[in-house]
Amino acid sequence: MSNCTIATCGRPLRPDEAHRVTCGRCEHRIRAWLRELTYQLPLLEASLQHDRTPTQGSVHGGRAHSPLPVRLDVLNLLGPAAPGTVRDHPSDQTGPTPVPAVLHSWAQLLADDLGKPLPRLHPVRGYTGYLAAHLPYALTRDWVGDFHQELAELIGRVRAITRTEPQRHRQDAPCPSCQGFGLVEEDWQPYIECTLCGLLLTPAEYTDHAKRVMPRLYRTALLIATHERMTHMSTERVTVRVLLLFGDQAEIVADVPPEERAEPQRYPAAEIAAAVGVPVDQLAGKRLTAAVGDDDRLSGWQLA
Ligand SMILES: [Zn+2]
Numbered sequence: 659m660s661n662c663t664i665a666t667c668g669r670p671l672r673p674d675e676a677h678r679v680t681c682g683r684c685e686h687r688i689r690a691w692l693r694e695l696t697y698q699l700p701l702l703e704a705s706l707q708h709d710r711t712p713t714q715g716s717v718h719g720g721r722a723h724s725p726l727p728v729r730l731d732v733l734n735l736l737g738p739a740a741p742g743t744v745r746d747h748p749s750d751q752t753g754p755t756p757v758p759a760v761l762h763s764w765a766q767l768l769a770d771d772l773g774k775p776l777p778r779l780h781p782v783r784g785y786t787g788y789l790a791a792h793l794p795y796a797l798t799r800d801w802v803g804d805f806h807q808e809l810a811e812l813i814g815r816v817r818a819i820t821r822t823e824p825q826r827h828r829q830d831a832p833c834p835s836c837q838g839f840g841l842v843e844e845d846w847q848p849y850i851e852c853t854l855c856g857l858l859l860t861p862a863e864y865t866d867h868a869k870r871v872m873p874r875l876y877r878t879a880l881l882i883a884t885h886e887r888m889t890h891m892s893t894e895r896v897t898v899r900v901l902l903l904f905g906d907q908a909e910i911v912a913d914v915p916p917e918e919r920a921e922p923q924r925y926p927a928a929e930i931a932a933a934v935g936v937p938v939d940q941l942a943g944k945r946l947t948a949a950v951g952d953d954d955r956l957s958g959w960q961l962a
Pocket residue numbers: 662663664667668669680681682683684685
């Protein structure tokens with residue numbers, strides 16, 4: 659069995675992945691970065707303008723030239739695609755390679771390997787789409803590890819400027835594969851990923867799965883809650899004594915020595931008699947247990 663060639667991964671390839679050099683999880687990551695680049699582009703363009711706060715020179719005007727109206731680091735990243743391919747990196751390149759140049763180079767390399775001319779496309783949206791569309795083929799090429807690494811670095815630089823990173827949202831349902839609570843949805847990503855076992859689910863697959871398992875989980879939670887309440891209730895039972903009958907009322911006192919007793923409380927004698935299965939005229943003097951309600955009234959009569 660061969661392993662994923664992405665340096666930071668190395669997980670074993672499944673039989674259905676054996677024809678290529680990267681695993682499904684790394685493919686998912688590459689797709690997510692390509693998507694993210696298109697979402698980051700407007701944010702990057704918006705970062706082009708300098709903040710209005712003066713960061714250079716002095717307030718007292720010791721500057722020979724007016725400052726550049728735009729940020730050079732952002733301009734470098736947005737810059738036009740430089741000529742050349744990945745295999746033929748221009749050695750005089752200074753600073754990081756601009757986003758369009760990175761995308762164009764890899765798209766060109768892919769087109770060369772496919773033996774097809776590279777179409778002219780939008781420098782970012784067009785070539786991220788082209789790379790994503792041909793990714794299944796790219797994943798069989800030995801250069802995909804370098805592609806993965808260069809995209810990772812590019813995303814890192816872009817995020818550092820836009821100060822925007824996709825947020826991760828933990829999902830309620832456990833993973834259908836490893837049963838752990840590791841499912842995470844990340845902004846802009848097409849899959850929900852298990853951080854424990856690497857399983858990928860589409861949002862529709864997750865919704866189906868959650869619908870199936872969540873009612874069972876909720877039922878279990880409800881049973882636990884009910885059980886706890888019942889346990890709690892049973893600890894709130896008190897022992898009492900029927901002092902005497904007063905008309906159709908039974909006078910109930912706590913089963914404690916007479917000097918500790920509070921005022922007797924009256925309850926319908928017939929109700930108690932029915933509950934404990936003793937004729938009304940034999941209730942007087944009986945020891946009973948009862949549950950204490952929230953209003954301190956007793957119910958759930960049983961013979962002690
Ligand atoms: Zn991998």
